[in-house]
Amino acid sequence: MSSLHAIPADAADQVFTALGDGTRRAIVKLVAQGPQSVSALAGALNVTLTAITQHLHVLQTCGLLRTHKVGRTRMCELDRKGLDVLNHWVAFNRKMWEQRFDALGRILQEDAKDS
Amino acid sequence: MTQAAQFDTFTFERTFTAPLARVYRAFSDPREKQRWFAEGEQHEIEQYDMEFKVGGRELACYRFKPGTPFAGVELKSDGYFLDIVPEQRIVAAATMAMAERRFSASLHTFEFFSDGPNTTRLIFTHQAMYGEGADGPELRRNGWQQLLDQLHAALAVESKAV
Numbered sequence: 001m002s003s004l005h006a007i008p009a010d011a012a013d014q015v016f017t018a019l020g021d022g023t024r025r026a027i028v029k030l031v032a033q034g035p036q037s038v039s040a041l042a043g044a045l046n047v048t049l050t051a052i053t054q055h056l057h058v059l060q061t062c063g064l065l066r067t068h069k070v071g072r073t074r075m076c077e078l079d080r081k082g083l084d085v086l087n088h089w090v091a092f093n094r095k096m097w098e099q100r101f102d103a104l105g106r107i108l109q110e111d112a113k114d115s
Numbered sequence: 116m117t118q119a120a121q122f123d124t125f126t127f128e129r130t131f132t133a134p135l136a137r138v139y140r141a142f143s144d145p146r147e148k149q150r151w152f153a154e155g156e157q158h159e160i161e162q163y164d165m166e167f168k169v170g171g172r173e174l175a176c177y178r179f180k181p182g183t184p185f186a187g188v189e190l191k192s193d194g195y196f197l198d199i200v201p202e203q204r205i206v207a208a209a210t211m212a213m214a215e216r217r218f219s220a221s222l223h224t225f226e227f228f229s230d231g232p233n234t235t236r237l238i239f240t241h242q243a244m245y246g247e248g249a250d251g252p253e254l255r256r257n258g259w260q261q262l263l264d265q266l267h268a269a270l271a272v273e274s275k276a277v
Contacts, residue, residue, distance in 0.1 A: 090123045090245070093211075093219070097241060101129050104141055104151035108133040 018062045023047060024055050028064060028078070035077040038067075120244050127239045135229040138237065139202045142225060143167050157183045158190065171196050173207065188214050194223075202227055220244045 019025050026045055030036055036044075042052040056076060059065035063081035067074050131138050141147045145165040153163040158177040165173040177190045194209025205225040210217050221243035228236040 090125075090243075093123075093221075093241065093243065094125055097127060097239065099155070100151055101127065101237070101239070103154070104138075105129070105131055107141065107147075107151055108131050108137065111137070112133060 018058050018064060021055070021058075023051075024059055027052075027055055027059060027076075031065060031076050031078045035075045038074045038076060041076060120246055122242075122244055124240065124242045126241070127237075129237045129239070130230065131235045131237065132233055133235055134233055135202055135227055135235045138235040139227055142205055143201075153177070156180075161189075167196065167199070169196055169199055173209065191215075197222075218246060220246070 019028065023045060027041055030041060030044060038049065038052060038056065041056075042049050045052070047055075056065060056067065060067065060079075063079050065076055066079040067076050069075070141151060145163075145167065148165060149160070149163045153160050153175050155177070158179050160175070161178055162174060162176040164175075165171070173192075173194045173196070175192045179186050179188050179190065181187070191212045192209050193212070194207050196205065196207050198204065198206035204227070205223075207223045209221055209223065211219045211221070221241055224238075224240040224242075226238040226240075228238070230236050
């Protein structure tokens with residue numbers, strides 16, 4: 001069976017660039033556990049609001065994060081567009097069946113040689 | 116958070132150099148089917164049972180080998196045959212579960228066509244529903260954790276190369 005983590009190359013470039021920064025990786029890890037406010041993220045990571053806003057912008061651009069307002073608080077949550085786990089499962093299922101039919105083709109060929 | 120079910124359909128067409136009866140036997144005989152359906156390099160087979168009749172069950176249980184992305188994790192498929200027309204069509208419905216979390220339910224239709232005495236065409240249609248398990252917080256987190264680990268590894272290699 002194939003790896004579940006085949007990432008489309010073009011989308012992966014942007015995502016990997018965005019995740020090439022330690023603070024942004026930390027943001028992704030935090031929001032992966034549940035929505036967080038911008039100020040909570042800044043506090044948890046000990047960076048300024050200006051700095052966190054810039055990081056959030058980069059993550060939003062490549063589809064890893066989205067924000068919405070709750071009252072006067074801006075909340076950040078993981079965006080499934082960046083890397084959709086569902087796509088991995090779909091790809092996994094397709095690949096699995098492809099490999100099965102490859103195996104069947106090989107078995108049928110071997111049998112034909114034997115007989 | 117409730118996640119809506121998501122759907123995906125795909126179709127494969129394959130041509131095998133073998134008579135139709137021979138290809139069909141690879142689907143109807145449990146031991147023959149295990150060879151191509153259940154065996155794989157990345158997992159051990161813990162169970163494979165198939166009762167080839169309408170209403171018969173097909174149960175497969177695998178465990179991913181060390182060194183694979185989900186090492187030690189159990190993957191289980193559990194299904195039933197809904198329709199069998201010998202040497203023409205097989206329809207089965209099955210669920211897939213990873214670590215006891217069901218993440219998909221799917222309908223598998225196999226259609227067999229004889230294109231010559233030694234040529235058999237198979238059309239396989241896979242219609243699936245993916246539920247919470249496919250994109251649940253836990254799996255999503257695992258996926259992310261793995262991505263981040265891969266990224267760390269990739270960056271480490273890169274920085275060494277510089």
